[in-house]
Amino acid sequence: MDDIVVRPLSPAGDKQLHHFEFRGSGGEFFRIWIVNIALSLVTLGIYSAWAKVRTRRYFYGNTFVAGHGFDYHASPVRILIGRIIALALFGVYNLLLRISPYALLPAMILLGAAIPWLIVSSRRFNARNTSYRNVRFNFSGTYGGAFQAYIAWPLAGALTLGGLMPLAHRAQDYYYINNHAFGGKRFATVFPGWSIYKVYLLALLLFLGLVVGTLAFLLLLSPFADSAGGFGAGVSFVGMIAILIIMPGWLIIVNYVRAAGLVLALENTALDNRHTLQSEIEPGSLVWIMTSNVFLILITFGLFYPWARVRAAHYMADHLSLLAASNLDEFTSETFATQGAIGEEIAGFFDYDIGL
Amino acid sequence: MSEAVAGRYFFPGTTRFVAARAVADGDILRVEDESGTVLAHVALELVEISPRLGTLRRRFTFMDAGCFETEDSDAADCLLMGKRKGVSAHHLERSWQWAAVSVLFAAAAMFAFVVYGIPGIALWLAQETPPSFAATLSEQTLATLDRTVLKPSALPSPDRLRAEALFARAAGHGRSGSGQYKLLLRSAASLGPNALALPDGTIVMTDQLWPFVKADDEAIGVFAHEIAHVDHAHSLQAVYQAALVPAAIAVVTGDISQISQMAAILPGVLIQAAYSRGLEQQADDDAAMTVRQLGGNTARMADLLERLDTKLCGKAGCPANWLGTHPQTAARAARLRSAGTK
Secondary structure (H helix, E strand, O other): OOOOOOOOOOOOOOOEEEEOEEOOOHHHHHHHHHHHHHHHHHOOOOOHHHHHHHHHHHHHHOEEEOOEEEEEOOOHHHHHHHHHHHHHHHHHHHHHHHHOHHHHHHHHHHHHHHHHHHHHHHHHHHHHOEEEOOEEEEEOOOHHHHHHHHHHHHHHHHHOOOOOHHHHHHHHHHHHHHOEEEOOEEEEEOOOHHHHHHHHHHHHHHHHHHHHHHHHHHHHHHHHOOOOOOOOOOOOHHHHHHHHHHHHHHHHHHHHHHHHHHHHHHHOEEEOOOEEEEEOOOHHHHHHHHHHHHHHHHHOOOOOHHHHHHHHHHHHHHOEEEEEOOOOOOOEOOOOOOOOOHHHHHHHHOOOOOOO | OOOOEEEEEEOOOEOOEEEEEEEEEOOEEEEEEOOOOEEEEEEHHHOEEOOOOOOOOEEEEOOOOOEEEEOOHHHHHHHOOOOOOOOOHHHHHOOHHHHHHHHHHHHHHHHHHHHHHHHHHHHHHHHHOOHHHHHHHHHHHHHHHHHHOOEEOOOOHHHHHHHHHHHHHHHOOOOOOHHHOEEEEEEOOOOOOOEEEOOOOEEEEEHHHHHHOOOHHHHHHHHHHHHHHHHOOHHHHHHHHHHHHHHHHHHHHOOOOHHHHHHHHHHHHHHHHHHHHHHHHHHHHHHHHHHHHOOOOOHHHHHHHHHHHHHHHOOOOOOOOOOOOOOOHHHHHHHHHHHHHO
C-alpha cells in the first residue's frame, strides 16, 4: 500500500486533513454475511458469536483514516456466553409481559435499573475491544452518568411533554462521546442547545404532517371501518393502509433525528482538544440511504442487507475527515482489564445497542 | 527460512510504527526493520494471529503488546505453513458457489423453521404449560378487558337462556367435558359482533353478535369454534409464537442493527398473522365437526360469516388480507360448506 509511509513529524500548528475511507465491498461482505447465517443455522445459533466478531472486524478493519484501519478484538467465546444469558433473560422478560399485565410494572422497574449498567458495560466492552494503530479505545462512563443521561433526562423530557427531549438527546451524546478516550486522551463534543432544538422542531413539523396525512386517509376510507379478533373476520384493510403510510413516515422522522443529531455531535468532536473531526454528512442524504435501504431489504427478501450496510458505511466514511494536529504518533495504550460480554449482549437484545 | 513478508511493526502499546518485514525461522518469528535491526523475536506459538477475513490485513500480536501487520494475507499464510491447521470460514466466504449454497440452505432452513419449527415449539410449550398458569392468565386478561372494552350484557333474559342452552350443547362436545367451559355475555361496542376464548375455558360473546344469529346451528358453530380454541390451547400457542418470532429473527440476523430491526417488523407481523390464520382454520374444522355430530348443518356457520362480512365490508365482502388474523371469509365459508357434505 502507498499509505505505508512514515510521515515526518509535522511542525507544530501545521494541521493535516485526513479523509476517512471505507474499503469494504458489498459483494465481499455478502459472502461473509450469508456464510455467517448458514453456519449460525447449522450450529443452532452457536456460530452467531463468531459471526458477530467477523462482521464487526470487517467493518472496523475496512474503515481507514490517515493510512490505517481500525481493528475489533472481541473474543467470540465471551460473546457466546453473554448471548446465552441474554437470550434466557430476553425470553423470560417477553413471556412475563405477555402473561400478566401486572408483571409489566416490576419488569419495567427492573429493566430501568439495569439499563444504565447495560449501557456502561456494552460501551466499555466495545471501546476496549476496538483499536487503531495498535492502541485501544476506552470508555469511562459511570452508572450514575448513564442513569442521568438515559433515565433522568428522558423522564424530564416526558414530564415536560417533550420540551426537554432535545436536551436529553444532547445529554446522551455528551455521555457517549465525552466518556470515550483513545490512548488515554479524551474525546469531547460540545454544541449549543438551540442547534439540537432546531433538529427536533423540524422533526415535529414532519410528524404533524404525517398525522394530518394519515387522518385524511383514514377519513376517506372510513366506510371500510374494521374489526378484528374472535369469530368475526379480522378485516384490517384500513389498518394495512395506515401501516403503509405510518411506517415509512415514522422511519423517515426517526432517521432524520438520528442523522441530524449524529452530524451535530460528530462535527463538534475533538480528541485531546487538538485533533478535530470534520463532517460533510448531509442528514437528508443519510435519511435517504437509511430509508431506501429498508425498502430495498424488504423487496429483496433480505438479500440486499449486506449492500445496505456497505452503502451506509461508504457514505459515512466518504463524508468524514480528521483534522490532525500531529502525525498521531503520540498515543500510548492505557492498561485495563478485559471484561465479559454479558452486558453488551443483553443490551443488544434489549435494543440499547446504539453506537456511532 | 521462509520468504520475508512486508508490512509494518507497531511498538508495544503505542501508535508509533515502522515499515518492517517478518520471517519465519523454524518455530521462531522474526520481525526486523528495513535496516535489518531485529524488532521482535518470538516463538510462533506465542503469537496471536488474526483469522483471515476478506481482503483485510492480518495482525500478528505479540505478548509484549507490540504487533506486526501485513496486507499480504497469502504470504502470511505461507509464513504459518503447517503451524496453524484447521478449516477457516474464509474458505467458504471467498467462494460465490458456497455463497449460493448458503443462500439456498438459509432460505430452506428459515422456511422450515417458520412453517414447522416455531408452531411446533409453541404447541409443545402450550401443552406443557400448567393449567394453573392458564387460569391466572385468563383471570388477568378478563379483568383487563372488563376494565377497558367490556360492559355488562344488556341481552333480554329469553335470549340469554337460549344462548346458554345452545352453549351447553356445544360444550358437551368439547374435549374436557361440558363442566370445563363457561359462557360470559358482555356488551362491547368497540369489539362489534364478536366472540373470544380465554385459555381456562371462559368464552365471551358480545351482545352485538346476537342479532346476527338467525339459526341455532350458527350459535353452536360460534361456541364450538371458541371451544376448539380452548381445547387446542390456541391463545397460549399464540403467546409463545409471538415471543419466538422476534427471538428467532434476532438469532439469525445476529448483529441487531437498526436497519435489520426496522426491516424485520413487517415480516414478523406477516408471520404471526399467518400462524393466527392456521389456528383459526383448525378451530373452524373442529366447530364443523361438532355441528355435524349434533346433526346440524355446517352451511349455517358459513351463512353467519358472510352476514358479518357484509356488515363489515359491504356486498363485495372484505378483500384478501395478508395481515388478517383470520382467513378470508369466502374461503372459510367454502370450507365450512364442504365440511357439511362429507
